[in-house]
Amino acid sequence: MYCLSPGIRAREEGFGLLFYSSKDARLTFVKSGRLLRIEPGPKGMRVLAVSCSGAEGRADRVLAALSKKGLIVELRPDI
Amino acid sequence: MSYDLTYSHTLLAPVNVTWEITSRCNLHCRHCLSADLRKGCGRELDFEESRRFIDDLDRMEVFQVNFGGGEPFMREDFLDILDYAHAKKITTCVSTNGTLVDEALAARLARMDYLYIQVSLDGATADTNDIVRGEGTFERIIAGIEALKGHGFPHLSINTVVMGTNFREIFRIHELGTRYGVKTRLSRFRPSGNARKVWEEYRLDRGQLEELSRFLSAHRDVLTGDSFFSITAEDRSGLGLNMCGAAKMTCSVAPDGTVYPCAFLQDPGFRAGNITVESLGSIWQSAEAFEALRRVRIASCEGCGRFSICHGGCPAVAYFLTRSMKSPDPECLAPFRRDASASYSKDGAQDHVRTV
Numbered sequence: 001m002y003c004l005s006p007g008i009r010a011r012e013e014g015f016g017l018l019f020y021s022s023k024d025a026r027l028t029f030v031k032s033g034r035l036l037r038i039e040p041g042p043k044g045m046r047v048l049a050v051s052c053s054g055a056e057g058r059a060d061r062v063l064a065a066l067s068k069k070g071l072i073v074e075l076r077p078d079i
Numbered sequence: 080m081s082y083d084l085t086y087s088h089t090l091l092a093p094v095n096v097t098w099e100i101t102s103r104c105n106l107h108c109r110h111c112l113s114a115d116l117r118k119g120c121g122r123e124l125d126f127e128e129s130r131r132f133i134d135d136l137d138r139m140e141v142f143q144v145n146f147g148g149g150e151p152f153m154r155e156d157f158l159d160i161l162d163y164a165h166a167k168k169i170t171t172c173v174s175t176n177g178t179l180v181d182e183a184l185a186a187r188l189a190r191m192d193y194l195y196i197q198v199s200l201d202g203a204t205a206d207t208n209d210i211v212r213g214e215g216t217f218e219r220i221i222a223g224i225e226a227l228k229g230h231g232f233p234h235l236s237i238n239t240v241v242m243g244t245n246f247r248e249i250f251r252i253h254e255l256g257t258r259y260g261v262k263t264r265l266s267r268f269r270p271s272g273n274a275r276k277v278w279e280e281y282r283l284d285r286g287q288l289e290e291l292s293r294f295l296s297a298h299r300d301v302l303t304g305d306s307f308f309s310i311t312a313e314d315r316s317g318l319g320l321n322m323c324g325a326a327k328m329t330c331s332v333a334p335d336g337t338v339y340p341c342a343f344l345q346d347p348g349f350r351a352g353n354i355t356v357e358s359l360g361s362i363w364q365s366a367e368a369f370e371a372l373r374r375v376r377i378a379s380c381e382g383c384g385r386f387s388i389c390h391g392g393c394p395a396v397a398y399f400l401t402r403s404m405k406s407p408d409p410e411c412l413a414p415f416r417r418d419a420s421a422s423y424s425k426d427g428a429q430d431h432v433r434t435v
Contacts, residue, residue, distance in 0.1 A: 013088065020143070022170045025095075
């Protein structure tokens with residue numbers, strides 16, 4: 001499971017997800033359609049959830065790309 | 080992943096909102112975008128209305144609020160408004176003239192997370208700056224910058240509106256920013272508000288616009304934030320917006336709560352609603368003034384090789400100079416470059432405005 005990185009905000013949009021970095025005001029548009037949702041997670045965090053069953057492979061690729069950009073981080077099991 | 084998505088999709092909410100939180104100001108700058116627009120508009124949202132509006136912005140998941148005015152620090156409750164926005168994790172950026180920033184205020188601001196400040200400075204020398212911003216302001220602005228730096232405020236920039244008056248000092252302004260360890264932001268001079276009165280006197284001519292474009296290419300650390308895309312060179316195309324965000328990514332709220340697409344488009348015809356009457360979300364989704372702007376397509380630009388980096392440029396400049404939203408940005412360099420034989424004069428630029 002992934003949550004938003006510190007200093008990152010995101011919201012759902014018609015085309016997918018829109019990320020905002022409070023560190024540099026940079027926007028990232030992710031054309032993911034309804035593949036991913038943003039939901040409340042533990043300890044007030046916001047987590048990304050896969051909303052289309054059968055599309056886990058594509059979702060994993062998008063999540064990996066977002067993680068590489070530093071927009072999301074994997075939640076450790078102890079959190 | 081592209082801003083172009085905002086052409087094909089109306090966002091559910093603005094990414095950021097410019098909020099002119101007061102019309103009061105302790106200066107009377109000759110080029111002020113707001114001053115002339117604020118005549119007869121004495122009302123401003125009180126603290127409770129401001130809190131409710133921030134609650135609304137939070138519900139809409141607006142990421143950033145850019146506070147301007149007037150001079151925001153003229154409001155006695157402004158720091159409380161900032162604290163309230165920050166508690167919602169909304170990033171704020173305050174445009175200030177810097178003259179009210181003393182040691183105590185700088186110390187308080189330095190303790191705020193999520194806060195960016197841009198201090199307006201319109202020259203590298205008192206002679207140049209004070210012509211526009213008023214006698215004695217240069218020293219007071221520098222004192223404000225030094226107070227913020229002295230207290231370790233991290234997110235500070237100097238903002239300069241590039242005009243004929245200070246064009247020859249841009250390099251020195253950049254040096255001054257470097258000396259203070261702050262970013263330099265160059266903003267575009269636009270014929271809105273008081274600036275209409277001094278437009279012909281202060282605006283850049285073609286040669287200066289070309290030179291500015293080259294300066295920006297050579298100084299990639301210089302921020303441009305808003306609407307210089309009409310002169311953006313290819314090598315800066317990834318550094319900022321490539322299109323006007325008005326009604327697509329951003330909008331502007333006047334001190335009395337009136338909503339416009341942009342702080343530079345505050346003519347009655349662009350009035351979209353008022354947040355004391357209707358939620359910003361509703362205005363954003365359904366205001367005809369916004370829909371009209373979203374529908375604008377500048378057909379004559381679409382075949383241009385620069386279209387992907389400017390999308391026709393700044394509609395506010397086009398509107399105030401040509402009274403048409405469908406005109407290309409009159410300060411776009413592309414037609415000037417095509418017309419290499421044209422003289423680089425202000426009169427020449429006017430010819431271009433009429434022919435498009």
